[in-house]
Amino acid sequence: MGSQSQPQPTPAFKIFVGYDPREDIAYQVCRHSILKHSSIPLQIIPIVQSQLRDKSLYWRQRNQLESTEFSFTRFLTPYLADYQGWAMFVDCDFLYLSDIKQLVDLLDDKFALMCVQHDYTPKETTKMDGAVQTVYPRKNWSSMVLYNCSHPKNKILTPELVNTETGAFLHRFQWLEDDEIGSVPFVWNFLEGHNKVVEGDSNTYPKAVHYTRGGPWFEAWKHCEFADLWLNEMEDYLNKKNKDEKEEEEKEPTQTKV
Numbered sequence: 054m055g056s057q058s059q060p061q062p063t064p065a066f067k068i069f070v071g072y073d074p075r076e077d078i079a080y081q082v083c084r085h086s087i088l089k090h091s092s093i094p095l096q097i098i099p100i101v102q103s104q105l106r107d108k109s110l111y112w113r114q115r116n117q118l119e120s121t122e123f124s125f126t127r128f129l130t131p132y133l134a135d136y137q138g139w140a141m142f143v144d145c146d147f148l149y150l151s152d153i154k155q156l157v158d159l160l161d162d163k164f165a166l167m168c169v170q171h172d173y174t175p176k177e178t179t180k181m182d183g184a185v186q187t188v189y190p191r192k193n194w195s196s197m198v199l200y201n202c203s204h205p206k207n208k209i210l211t212p213e214l215v216n217t218e219t220g221a222f223l224h225r226f227q228w229l230e231d232d233e234i235g236s237v238p239f240v241w242n243f244l245e246g247h248n249k250v251v252e253g254d255s256n257t258y259p260k261a262v263h264y265t266r267g268g269p270w271f272e273a274w275k276h277c278e279f280a281d282l283w284l285n286e287m288e289d290y291l292n293k294k295n296k297d298e299k300e301e302e303e304k305e306p307t308q309t310k311v
């Protein structure tokens with residue numbers, strides 16, 4: 054009875070992927086793997102440092118210690134999402150094996166952000182020679198983050214702050230209290246070379262592999278764990294790309310040969 058409201062289209066879930074021109078193929082395969090497994094609409098946006106510089110959103114001096122071009126730009130995610138809804142940031146060296154919907158289903162608005170809370174704390178605080186062991190608090194937490202962009206605490210992440218704060222402040226989420234940081238299962242940021250699959254325990258099977266040491270797109274890591282999965286996905290990506298390009302060519306009118 055009465056007027057029927059049109060079903061609203063589900064807004065696409067935004068995923069920002071750190072882009073580095075030296076690892077273009079890693080980005081392409083990561084993107085392909087996310088889209089291929091997803092049952093929900095997605096918008097995948099590469100975070101490209103040169104574009105942010107052109108728009109005057111990023112002006113930090115380049116530092117030799119930054120291992121990728123997105124070391125700091127990742128923290129612009131809530132800003133780039135207009136501080137609305139949830140959005141994800143992920144490094145380009147991830148390979149998705151599962152539907153991102155399973156991760157979106159875990160989102161809880163009581164948190165300002167959610168991530169895999171890896172524990173890197175070494176068992177001994179001093180090494181055998183008595184030297185102090187270097188501890189990196191929250192190491193790798195910032196490599197895959199689900200941001201509650203509309204959370205008031207994240208309003209602090211302006212371009213001004215992202216361009217001036219220290220790496221420690223940003224990577225350790227020091228603008229937040231501990232209880233504002235939610236946790237998701239480690240299989241969503243499964244660290245190659247660190248995390249291990251336990252035979253028969255499906256809770257340990259990776260849903261997203263993070264080639265944090267370097268992936269098969271680098272000669273030195275061609276034989277790392279899960280290298281075959283990444284190489285197969287690259288094949289799949291290249292085949293699809295070829296097919297799409299052929300279809301595009303066929304659509305164009307035949308050229309008259311002279």
Ligand SMILES: [Mn+2]
Pocket residue numbers: 144145146196263264265
């Ligand atoms: Mn990484």
